[in-house]
Amino acid sequence: MDEKKLAIIATKGSLDWAYPPFILASTAAALGYESQIxxxxxxLQLLKKKLDxxxxxxxxxxxxxxxxxxxxxxxxxxxxxGMQGMMxxxxxxxxxxxxxxxIEDLRDLCQEADVKLIACQMTVDLFDMDSSEFIDGIEYAxxxxxxxxxxxxxxxxxx
Amino acid sequence: xxxxxQELDASGLNCPLPILRAKKTLNSxxxxxxxxxxxxxxxxxxxxxxxxxxxGNELMESKEDGGKFHFMIKKA
Numbered sequence: 001m002d003e004k005k006l007a008i009i010a011t012k013g014s015l016d017w018a019y020p021p022f023i024l025a026s027t028a029a030a031l032g033y034e035s036q037i038x039x040x041x042x043x044l045q046l047l048k049k050k051l052d053x054x055x056x057x058x059x060x061x062x063x064x065x066x067x068x069x070x071x072x073x074x075x076x077x078x079x080x081x082g083m084q085g086m087m088x089x090x091x092x093x094x095x096x097x098x099x100x101x102x103i104e105d106l107r108d109l110c111q112e113a114d115v116k117l118i119a120c121q122m123t124v125d126l127f128d129m130d131s132s133e134f135i136d137g138i139e140y141a142x143x144x145x146x147x148x149x150x151x152x153x154x155x156x157x158x159x
Numbered sequence: 160x161x162x163x164x165q166e167l168d169a170s171g172l173n174c175p176l177p178i179l180r181a182k183k184t185l186n187s188x189x190x191x192x193x194x195x196x197x198x199x200x201x202x203x204x205x206x207x208x209x210x211x212x213x214x215g216n217e218l219m220e221s222k223e224d225g226g227k228f229h230f231m232i233k234k235a
Contacts, residue, residue, distance in 0.1 A: 027175040030182035031213045099173040099200070109179055 004028075006035040007153040009146070013045030015053035015088060015103070016063075020159050021046070022106035028155075029113035036153075037110070038146045040120035043159075044127070047119055047134045051103055054088045066090060111137055118145070161220065161231055163195035164188065170199045170227065177203045178210055181232065185216060188234050193219065196230040203228055 006028040010021040021043075025035045039047050046053070057063045057078050065073075077083070095102070101109075110117065117138040124131070124140065131140070150156050167184050169177035177198045184194055196207070204221060207230045211218035220231035 023175050026179055030175070030179050031210065099171045099176070101173075101176050113179075 004031075004033045005149065005153040005155075006033045007146070007150040007156045008035070008037045009158045010037050010039045010043035010046060011041050011159065013042030013053065015055040015091060017159065018046050018053050018103045019106070022103060022110055024157065025115045026106055026109045026113055029110065029115050033154075035110075035113075036116040036118065036149050038118045038120065038141075040123050044119055044123055044129065044134075046103070046107070047117060047138055049133060049135050053103060054084050055091045056084050057087060058084075107135070111135075116149075162193065163231060164192040166195045166197070168197045169203075170197055172198070173200050174202050174206065178206055181207070181210070181230075182214075185232065185234050190234050192234050194232045194234065196232065198228045198230070199226065201228070203230075207232070 006025065008021050008025060012018070021037050025037050028035045045051070055063075057065060058075070078087075092102075107117075117135075119134060119138055119140050121140045121142055123129075165184060165188060167180055169180050172180070177196065177200055181194065181196050188194060196203075200206075204223075207218055207221060210216070211232065215235040217233040217235065218230060219233050220229070222229050
């Protein structure tokens with residue numbers, strides 16, 4: 001049986017949305033898939049050496065809030081300075097308490113398992129990012145290179 | 160419980176870490192050897208079943224005992 005292939009496009013740069021691409025790619029690799037993640041636009045934040053990923057309840061009524069905050073705290077309150085940092089801190093603590101891996105760990109596991117991480121060259125140029133900001137072992141490519149792999153893939157996800 | 164060659168305690172770890180750790184440990188083992196995985200993540204029951212089916216490593220035993228899940232996996 002030929003090796004199955006998983007192709008993912010990661011477009012989001014927040015702490016919560018950083019999980020699906022890395023969880024799925026690392027798990028697929030453990031199941032014997034050849035896996036590739038193409039990071040574009042805000043997804044490029046997930047390739048930074050120093051991750052500073054945040055989570056925000058703004059514009060996200062589905063986010064569970066501690067202590068029923070969503071019931072008695074107006075949405076406007078969430079825009080207060082420091083609120084995003086506080087929510088991010090609480091989320092990280094909750095993840096640690098529940099034995100959920102950090103993004104850094106999952107990213108390392110992906111690289112160990114030979115998941116190919118590809119940065120969108122166009123976005124790197126667009127946002128004036130420098131390759132020195134990113135972790136080692138990644139590639140830089142464009143849409144055509146993504147299709148070369150995605151066209152052969154068994155599963156293709158846009159996250 | 161049957162004999163095993165290696166043991167992996169994945170207690171307290173959540174998806175997908177038990178699977179990833181198990182895969183890593185299996186990589187260092189020889190074909191035919193048995194890995195005993197202990198986990199507390201209830202999702203790991205279905206996950207190890209699926210892992211076995213997709214990788215060909217036989218899940219010889221899967222059971223719950225005192226809030227912990229035990230898996231015996233024979234490396235293909």
